[in-house]
Amino acid sequence: MDKLIIIDGNSIANRAFYALPLLSNSSGLHTNAVYGFTTMLLKLIEEEKPTHFLVAFDAGKITFRHKEYTEYKGGRAKTPTELSEQFPLIKELLTAFKITQFELSGYEADDIIGTLTKVADEKGKKVLLVSGDKDMLQLASDHVTVAITRKGITEVELYNPQEIKDKYGLTPAQIIDLKGLMGDTSDNIPGIPGVGEKTALKMLHEFGSVEEVLANTASLKGKMKEKVEEHAKDAIMSKELATIFREVPMETEWNSYRYDGFDGQALSGMFRKLEFKSLLEKMDFGPGAVAEDQVVESLEAVAVTETNVGDLVGKLSDSAAIHVEAVGENPHQAAPVGVVWFVDDGAENKSYYVPISLLKSEAGEPLRTWLSDASKKKQLFDLHRARLVLAWQGITLAGVDFDALLASYLLDPTESNLSLSGLTYKYGLPGVKTDEEVFGKGAKFRLPELTALSDHLGRKGMAVARIVPVLREELEKSGMQSLFYELEQPLAGVLAEMELQGILVDAEGLKALGVELVKQLDTIMASIYKLAGVEFNINSPKQLGEILFEKLGLPAWKKTKTGYSTDAEVLERLAPYNEIVGQILHYRQLAKLQSTYVEGLLKEVRPETGKVHTYYRQTIAATGRLSSQFPNLQNIPIRLEEGRKIRKVFVPSEPGWYILAADYSQIELRVLAHISQDEKLKEAFLQNMDVHTKTAMDVFGVEESAVDSNLRRQAKAVNFGIVYGISGYGLSQNLDISRKDAEQFIEQYFAVFQGVRKYMDDIVKDARRDGFVTTMLQRRRYLPEITASNFNLRSFAERTAMNTPIQGTAADIIKLAMVQMAERLKQDGLKSRMLLQVHDELVFEVPEHELETMRRLVPEVMASALPLDVPLSADVDYGLTWYDAK
DNA sequence: AGACTCACG
DNA sequence: ACGTACGTGAGTCTG
Numbered sequence: 047m048d049k050l051i052i053i054d055g056n057s058i059a060n061r062a063f064y065a066l067p068l069l070s071n072s073s074g075l076h077t078n079a080v081y082g083f084t085t086m087l088l089k090l091i092e093e094e095k096p097t098h099f100l101v102a103f104d105a106g107k108i109t110f111r112h113k114e115y116t117e118y119k120g121g122r123a124k125t126p127t128e129l130s131e132q133f134p135l136i137k138e139l140l141t142a143f144k145i146t147q148f149e150l151s152g153y154e155a156d157d158i159i160g161t162l163t164k165v166a167d168e169k170g171k172k173v174l175l176v177s178g179d180k181d182m183l184q185l186a187s188d189h190v191t192v193a194i195t196r197k198g199i200t201e202v203e204l205y206n207p208q209e210i211k212d213k214y215g216l217t218p219a220q221i222i223d224l225k226g227l228m229g230d231t232s233d234n235i236p237g238i239p240g241v242g243e244k245t246a247l248k249m250l251h252e253f254g255s256v257e258e259v260l261a262n263t264a265s266l267k268g269k270m271k272e273k274v275e276e277h278a279k280d281a282i283m284s285k286e287l288a289t290i291f292r293e294v295p296m297e298t299e300w301n302s303y304r305y306d307g308f309d310g311q312a313l314s315g316m317f318r319k320l321e322f323k324s325l326l327e328k329m330d331f332g333p334g335a336v337a338e339d340q341v342v343e344s345l346e347a348v349a350v351t352e353t354n355v356g357d358l359v360g361k362l363s364d365s366a367a368i369h370v371e372a373v374g375e376n377p378h379q380a381a382p383v384g385v386v387w388f389v390d391d392g393a394e395n396k397s398y399y400v401p402i403s404l405l406k407s408e409a410g411e412p413l414r415t416w417l418s419d420a421s422k423k424k425q426l427f428d429l430h431r432a433r434l435v436l437a438w439q440g441i442t443l444a445g446v447d448f449d450a451l452l453a454s455y456l457l458d459p460t461e462s463n464l465s466l467s468g469l470t471y472k473y474g475l476p477g478v479k480t481d482e483e484v485f486g487k488g489a490k491f492r493l494p495e496l497t498a499l500s501d502h503l504g505r506k507g508m509a510v511a512r513i514v515p516v517l518r519e520e521l522e523k524s525g526m527q528s529l530f531y532e533l534e535q536p537l538a539g540v541l542a543e544m545e546l547q548g549i550l551v552d553a554e555g556l557k558a559l560g561v562e563l564v565k566q567l568d569t570i571m572a573s574i575y576k577l578a579g580v581e582f583n584i585n586s587p588k589q590l591g592e593i594l595f596e597k598l599g600l601p602a603w604k605k606t607k608t609g610y611s612t613d614a615e616v617l618e619r620l621a622p623y624n625e626i627v628g629q630i631l632h633y634r635q636l637a638k639l640q641s642t643y644v645e646g647l648l649k650e651v652r653p654e655t656g657k658v659h660t661y662y663r664q665t666i667a668a669t670g671r672l673s674s675q676f677p678n679l680q681n682i683p684i685r686l687e688e689g690r691k692i693r694k695v696f697v698p699s700e701p702g703w704y705i706l707a708a709d710y711s712q713i714e715l716r717v718l719a720h721i722s723q724d725e726k727l728k729e730a731f732l733q734n735m736d737v738h739t740k741t742a743m744d745v746f747g748v749e750e751s752a753v754d755s756n757l758r759r760q761a762k763a764v765n766f767g768i769v770y771g772i773s774g775y776g777l778s779q780n781l782d783i784s785r786k787d788a789e790q791f792i793e794q795y796f797a798v799f800q801g802v803r804k805y806m807d808d809i810v811k812d813a814r815r816d817g818f819v820t821t822m823l824q825r826r827r828y829l830p831e832i833t834a835s836n837f838n839l840r841s842f843a844e845r846t847a848m849n850t851p852i853q854g855t856a857a858d859i860i861k862l863a864m865v866q867m868a869e870r871l872k873q874d875g876l877k878s879r880m881l882l883q884v885h886d887e888l889v890f891e892v893p894e895h896e897l898e899t900m901r902r903l904v905p906e907v908m909a910s911a912l913p914l915d916v917p918l919s920a921d922v923d924y925g926l927t928w929y930d931a932k
Numbered sequence: 933a934g935a936c937t938c939a940c941g
Numbered sequence: 942a943c944g945t946a947c948g949t950g951a952g953t954c955t956g
Contacts, residue, residue: 586954587936606936608955613937638938641952669948671941678950681940689939714941767946776946837943849947853941857948885941885948 050098050166050303051090054155054177055147059083059136061178061195063129068839070830071321079132080139080320086176087143088325091308094174099305101140102158103133105149109157111287118287119233126835135320142312146303153294156181160290163190165298176202181230183210184221184290215251226256226285235284238277240270256285323471343395343476343512347504349496350400352409358398359412361389365423365447367511370432371503373485373493376676377434378545378659383493385413385436386500388507397504406439418442425514427451427466427506430538430664437546450510452534453517455665456526459827464665470509473516478502478509529823529858534664537861540868540880541662541672548657549679549881549891550699552927553648559691560644563636570633577626584633587612598624635688643683643692650677657699662883669850670825670857672883680884682928693929698891706878706897706924707931708904709887710860712737713918714769717855720914721822724801731916738762744798745791764791768802769852771845806848813847821854822912823862859918860886863911870907876900889928897924 062082069078090096111118140147148158159175163185166173173190175182186192186207193202207218216224227246229237241249253259260278263271274281310331317326350358367388374380382402389396404410416422417436422445426432429449436443454461454469463469467480484502485491493499521530575581578597582589591610595602600620604611614634620627650658658677666673674680682696683689698705715737719727730740742753742761753761760781767777778788796803810832813819818828827850831843860883867880867888878896882889888908892900901922908920925931 583954585937585952588954608935611936634938638952642939642950646951667948671948673949675950678940681938681950683939685940709941770945770947773944773946775944780946838945841943842945845946853947856941887941 048097048171048300049094050100050162050171050173051094051096051305052099052159052162052173052175053086053090053101054159054175054179054182055101055103055136055149056155057178058086058176058195059129059133062086063126063132068128068834068836071319075135075320076128076132077135077320077322079129080135081322083136084139084317084322084325087139087145088329090174090176096174096305098300098303099145100162100303101145101147102155102162103147103149104154105151109152109154110291111154115283115287117234128834128836139313139316142316143308145305148296150294150296153291157291157294158296160185160292161294161296162298162303163187164292165300166190169300171300181221181225181288181290184218184288186210186218214247216247220250220255222285222288223250223254223256223259225288226281227259229280229284230288233287235287236277236280237284238274238281240273245270256281318471343508345395345397345501345504345508347397347399347497347501349500350398350404352404352407355400355404355409355413358387358400361391361396361398362387362412362416362422364421365425367425367507367514368417369426369503369506369510370428370435370443371506372431372435373491376661377431378438378661378676380431380435382435382439383499384503385417386503386507388504388511390508390511395508397500397507399500399503402439405441414441418444420445423447425450425510427510429535430542430662433539433542434545434661437542446535446539448514448518449535449538450513450517451665452538453521453530456530456534456825457517457520457524459665459668459670459825466506466509466513469513473513475509475512475516476505478505524826525824526826529825533823533858533861533865536865538664540864541664543868544880544882545659545661547879547881548652548655548659548699549889550655550657550697551647551651552695552697553651553656556644556648556692556695559695560640560648563640563644567633567636567640570629570636574626574629574633577624577629584630585637590630594620594627598626600624600627635686639683639689639692643689647677647692647695660882667857668827670821670854670861671885672857672861679882690929694927696928697926700891700893702894704892704894704897704924704926705928705931706890706892706900706904706922707887707928708908708920708922709884710856710908711919711921713856713859713886714852715765716914716916716918717822717852717859718769718802718805719916721851721855722799722801722805723915724799724805726799727802728916734917738765741765741795745794747794760791764795767792768795769849771848772806773841773845809851810844810847813843819847819850821851821858823855823858825854825858827854856886859912860888860908863908864888866911867904867907870903874899874903889931892924900924 059079063079066078066082068076069081070076137147150158163173163175167187167189170189174193175185175190176193178195180194182192183205186205188207192205194205195201196203210216210218224246225235225237227238227241227249228243229235249259253262259274260281263275266274314326314331348354369386371383372380373383384399384401385405387398389398400410400413405413418441424446425448426446427449428451429446433443451464454464465480467478470476470478479502484494484498521527571584574584578593582593584590588609590612594600594612595610600623602610604616614631617627617631647658652659660674660679661676663673663675683692696705715727716731719731726744730737738758738761739750739753741764742748742757743750745761745764746757763777763781767780770776772792774785774789774792777791778785781788809819813829813832817830818826820826829843829847831839832847834840834843864880864883871878871880876896876899878890878892878900880888880890888904890900890904901924905920905922909918923931
C-alpha cells in the first residue's frame with residue numbers, strides 16, 4: 047500500500063529552529079533547524095515507512111495572495127539570518143535523503159501541498175501531511191491525515207476528519223471559515239476584530255459558514271452585530287486568503303514522488319560537515335558509506351614485551367610521535383597504563399605499546415633514556431599531563447617539540463571537545479575511537495584486552511603523527527607561532543615543575559580551624575532551628591525557601607528555574623525583617639569554609655609529603671587564563687577575614703624559609719590604557735595615581751579632596767564594568783542604582799575617556815569583520831555570535847569582544863613573567879621556587895638569604911615581562927605563611 | 933546530571 | 942523591548 051508523506055518545509059524548519067537551542071558547528075555554521083529537520087525525517091522514515099515523499103517550500107516573497115491583499119503576511123518579523131542560512135543546508139540534506147523537494151514561484155508550500163493531496167484524494171492514496179500550521183487541517187480527508195507538531199518537533203498530533211469534528215465540531219472545509227472569522231495575526235489576516243476562536247466556533251456551530259453568518263447578522267446582538275456587519279468584507283477576504291489553492295501547475299504523476307531510501311554516502315558526508323556526531327554514531331549508513339567518507343589507515347599495533355622490546359629500541363630515532371596513557375582525571379594521581387611509540391618508516395605504520403611495568407623494568411631502560419633525552423624530539427598530545435604522569439613514576443620527559451593539545455587549544459580556545467578523537471574528526475584525519483567507546487565509563491570503566499588496547503593507543507600515536515603537521519601550518523596561518531613555541535609550550539613545563547613541587551599545608555592547623563568552625567556551626571544551627579521553630583536542612587535551598595517565604599512569610603522577589611532564590615543578594619535584603627536571615631548568611635559563610643576549604647583541602651593533602659599539588663589547566667579558559675583543579679588554589683578566601691585565615695595554613699616546605707607573593711597592580715586597566723591609547727587613562731598610570739580616585743574625579747567632575755570612599759567605590763565599579771564590556775543594566779545591578787543613573791555614569795565616563803570609547807567601538811567592529819578578536823600576543827577567540835540577530839546572544843558576544851583582549855593580554859603578560867621567572871631562578875642559581883599563580887599574583891617559597899634578592903627580582907621581572915606604553919607594577923610582600931605575605 | 937550557591941581574579 | 946556584568950572550580954541537594 048502506497049503511503050505519501052508531505053512535509054511543509056518552511057513550517058517545520060521554523061518549528062525546529064525555535065524549538066532547539068542555537069547549535070552551531072565548529073566553523074560557526076548554525077545547525078539547529080537542520081538538526082531538528084533531520085531527526086524528524088529519520089523518525090518519519092522509520093515509523094511510517096513511506097513509499098513516496100515530498101517536501102514543499104514557499105518560493106520568493108510575492109504570491110498570488112499579495113495581489114488580492116497587499117498586506118498579506120505584512121508586519122512579520124524578518125527571518126533571522128541564523129535560520130535563513132540553514133535553508134540551503136536543508137535542501138542539501140533532502141538531496142542526500144533522496145527526497146523530492148518542490149517550490150514554485152508565486153505559490154506557497156500550502157498550495158503545492160493542497161494540489162497534491164487533491165490528487166491523492168482522487169486516486170485514493172494514503173497521505174500523511176506534516177506541518178506546524180493548523181491551517182493545514184482544511185486538507186484532512188479520509189485519505190489525508192494531518193500531523194501538527196506539538197511542543198518540540200518530533201512529537202505530533204494527528205488529525206483526521208473525525209478528530210477535527212471531535213475537537214472543534216467542524217468539518218475540514220470549515221477550518222477556512224474559522225480563519226475567515228477569527229483571522230490570523232501571524233499572516234496578517236484581519237478576520238473580524240473582537241472575534242477569537244471561541245466566538246468564531248460558536249457562530250460556525252450555529253450558521254455553518256462565513257457567508258451564512260453574514261446573512262444572519264440580524265440574530266446577533268449589540269456590539270458583536272455591529273462589528274460583524276462593519277467587517278463583513280474583511281471576513282470574506284480573510285476566508286479567501288486562508289483557502290488553500292489546489293490547482294498549482296505541477297507534476298501530478300504519483301510515481302514521480304517515489305521514495306526508495308537515502309544515499310548513505312552523501313548523508314554521512316553531510317552529517318560530518320554539520321558535526322552531527324550522535325547521529326553519525328548511531329546510524330547505519332549502509333555498506334561502504336562510512337568507509338568511503340572516512341580515511342582509514344592501516345596500522346600494525348605491536349604490544350611490546352620483554353622478548354621483542356629490542357625491535358622498538360632498534361627503531362628509536364631523533365624524532366617520534368608518542369602517547370602517554372593514564373587512567374584518572376587528576377594527572378598527579380592517575381594510574382599510568384603505558385607509553386606508545388608510533389613509527390612511520392615509509393612502508394608501513396607501526397605502533398609499539400609499552401606497558402608501564404615494562405617501561406619501569408630493567409628492559410625499559412633504553413626507552414626511559416630516550417624519553418629523558420632532550421635531543422630526541424617528541425610530538426605528543428598533552429605534554430603537561432604526560433610529564434606529570436611520568437614524573438610520578440620517576441621518569442623524566444624532555445625534548446618535546448610539539449604538543450597537539452596546546453596547539454589545538456590556541457587555534458580555538460572555545461573548542462569543547464579537545465580530545466584526539468574529536469580533533470582527528472574535526473580535521474578529517476584517520477579516526478581514533480573515543481576513550482569512552484573503548485574503556486566504557488563510570489562503573490563500567492575497564493581496560494580492554496591487550497590487542498584492543500594496543501590498537502586503540504597505537505591509533506592515538508598515529509593520530510598525533512598525522513595531526514601535528516596540520517596544526518603547525520594552522521598556527522603559522524593564524525600568526526600564533528611565537529605564542530605557541532615561545533610562550534605556551536615552555537609554560538607547560540614550568541607549570542608541571544610548580545605542581546610537582548606543590549605547596550606545604552599545615553594540616554594540623556587546618557584541622558584546628560575545622561574544629562573551631564564546627565563548634566560555631568553547631569551554635570548557629572541551633573539558633574536557626576529555634577528561630578524557624580523547626581529543624582530542616584539549611585543546605586537545601588528548597589527547604590530554606592519554604593521556611594523563609596512560606597512559613598515565615600518573608601517577601602520573595604527573585605526566583606530561580608526551580609523555585610525561590612535564596613542567594614546572598616536575596617538574604618541581605620531580607621536581613622532587616624528577621625533575625626534568622628543574618629544567621630543563615632553567617633551559617634552559609636562558615637559552612638562554605640568548612641566543606642570546601644577545610645574538609646575539601648584536607649582531602650587533597652598527600653599524606654606522604656603533607657603537600658597539595660594542584661593541576662593548572664592551560665586549555666580550559668577561553669581568554670587564555672589558567673585554571674586550577676584538585677584542589678583549586680586560585681579561589682582561596684581573602685575578602686573576608688574569617689576566610690582569609692585559611693591562608694595561614696599554606697606554609698614554606700623548608701624550615702627558615704618564607705612565602706613571598708607579588709601581585710600586579712591594576713593590570714587589566716593598564717592593559718586597557720595601552721591597547722586603547724586613551725590619553726586620560728594613560729596619564730593616570732604615568733602619574734602613578736590611584737586609578738579609581740582619578741576616575742571618580744573625572745567622571746563626577748570633582749577635586750581629589752572631594753573623592754570620599756563612596757565615590758571611589760562607585761568609580762571602581764565603573765572601571766570593572768568597563769573591563770567586563772559595560773552595560774547600563776549590569777552596572778546598575780552591581781551598584782544597586784537605577785539603570786538610568788548607571789547609564790549616566792557610563793556616558794560621563796566615555797565623555798572623558800574617549801579613547802576607551804573608540805576602542806570599544808572598534809573592537810566590536812573588528813570582531814564583526816574578522817569573526818574573532820586577539821590579544822597583544824595574537825591569542826585568538828572566535829565570536830560567531832557577534833552577528834546574531836538574537837539580542838542577548840549578540841550582546842554577550844559584544845561584551846566578550848571588549849573583555850577578551852584585556853583579560854587575555856593580562857594572561858599573556860603573567861604567563862610571560864612566569865616563563866622568564868623560571869629561567870631567571872635557574873640561571874641565577876637561586877633556591878627559591880615558584881609555587882602558585884592566581885591570575886595576577888605569583889607565590890614563591892624563598893630561603894631567608896634570598897629574601898632581598900627575590901623582593902627586588904620578582905616585581906622587576908613581572909613589570910618588565912611585556913613593555914607597554916604605561917608602566918606595569920607589582921607589589922610584593924613576604925611572611926611565614928601565605929596569609930602574612932599580603 | 934543539573935541546578936544552586938559561593939569562593940577567587 | 943530584549944535581560945547580563947568577564948573568567949573559573951567545588952560542594953551540596955535533588956530528581
